[in-house]
Amino acid sequence: MTASPTLSPRATACGKVIVTGEHSVVYGYPALAAAIPSSLELTAEPGPADQPVHLRIPAWDIDVALDPDTDHPVARAALEVLGFSDGPLRGWTIQGQTTLPSRAGLGSSAALTVALARLCLGQDADLATVVDASLAGERVFHGQPSGIDSEVAARGGLLRYVKGAEVEAIPLRHPLSFVVVPSGKPRSTADQVAKVRARHDRFPMIIRPVLDALGALVDRSISAIESNDLDHLGELFNIAHPLLASLDVSSWILDELCDAARNCGARGAKLTGAGGGGCILCLPQDDPAALCSALQDRGHAPVRIDLEPSS
Numbered sequence: 001m002t003a004s005p006t007l008s009p010r011a012t013a014c015g016k017v018i019v020t021g022e023h024s025v026v027y028g029y030p031a032l033a034a035a036i037p038s039s040l041e042l043t044a045e046p047g048p049a050d051q052p053v054h055l056r057i058p059a060w061d062i063d064v065a066l067d068p069d070t071d072h073p074v075a076r077a078a079l080e081v082l083g084f085s086d087g088p089l090r091g092w093t094i095q096g097q098t099t100l101p102s103r104a105g106l107g108s109s110a111a112l113t114v115a116l117a118r119l120c121l122g123q124d125a126d127l128a129t130v131v132d133a134s135l136a137g138e139r140v141f142h143g144q145p146s147g148i149d150s151e152v153a154a155r156g157g158l159l160r161y162v163k164g165a166e167v168e169a170i171p172l173r174h175p176l177s178f179v180v181v182p183s184g185k186p187r188s189t190a191d192q193v194a195k196v197r198a199r200h201d202r203f204p205m206i207i208r209p210v211l212d213a214l215g216a217l218v219d220r221s222i223s224a225i226e227s228n229d230l231d232h233l234g235e236l237f238n239i240a241h242p243l244l245a246s247l248d249v250s251s252w253i254l255d256e257l258c259d260a261a262r263n264c265g266a267r268g269a270k271l272t273g274a275g276g277g278g279c280i281l282c283l284p285q286d287d288p289a290a291l292c293s294a295l296q297d298r299g300h301a302p303v304r305i306d307l308e309p310s311s
């Protein structure tokens with residue numbers, strides 16, 4: 001008799017923010033992404049043996065039974081991950097704790113699918129297997145995702161990503177802080193990607209150079225981080241934002257947030273992720289707390305990301 005599948009008691013995964021290279025990454029250029037450390041913690045405990053696994057994440061309003069007949073997208077994605085990882089389908093309750101906003105382009109779905117895979121496979125399971133399990137769930141949410149979110153959610157740190165190639169971890173020699181500001185405006189990654197495709201197909205001679213410039217920005221950003229030239233990195237953020245706006249993926253709310261962040265002293269600010277709504281990413285001066293409190297005073301809810309030097 002084979003033992004029934006079991007779950008680890010606890011697993012974690014990171015959220016993510018795209019530093020530079022969103023949208024151009026879809027066309028084969030590199031992107032640079034940073035993890036939002038320990039963004040989601042899942043805990044599992046045995047539940048009624050005859051009931052489907054139950055998933056509860058109050059911060060994201062998730063309270064679903066992973067019933068094989070369900071058409072709830074979170075449950076279907078979770079079932080894909082459990083199926084890929086040979087996890088149990090009955091007899092467990094999974095509870096999630098997180099400070100990451102959902103549906104804001106901060107990698108919440110990848111954090112969920114990675115943490116679920118780790119509950120099944122173990123927190124220290126092989127990264128490639130965890131990423132593949134996560135992608136099985138991510139396809140339910142996003143159709144054909146580039147895969148960057150799952151890589152960052154599993155690996156953490158700072159990653160250079162090119163579609164279809166091995167990800168490259170960028171070692172950090174100095175601490176690096178970012179501040180993310182959610183706009184509160186929902187957005188659809190698929191719609192934003194489709195908008196860029198339509199503009200590209202109508203004006204290829206104009207849009208290609210924009211994508212070239214966004215792609216070139218990525219390795220310049222990595223060099224700026226490696227040499228700890230944060231003024232240079234901030235300037236690159238300020239170049240990236242209008243380039244992205246020319247692809248039609250900004251909005252008045254994101255433009256205003258970027259202006260507000262610069263007025264509050266940020267070295268640079270740009271939209272991050274698919275755009276339309278979602279979040280902006282700011283590069284603070286040396287004291288990120290000062291930028292956060294200035295933004296809070298204006299009624300925003302900044303999220304601070306502190307990346308530590310690689311050991």
Ligand code: PMV
Nearest residue numbers: 022023105145146189273274
């Ligand atoms: O879903 P978001 O907001 O993290 O945006 C994804 C980044 C894109 O480059 C726009 C799309 C992709 O698949 O890489």
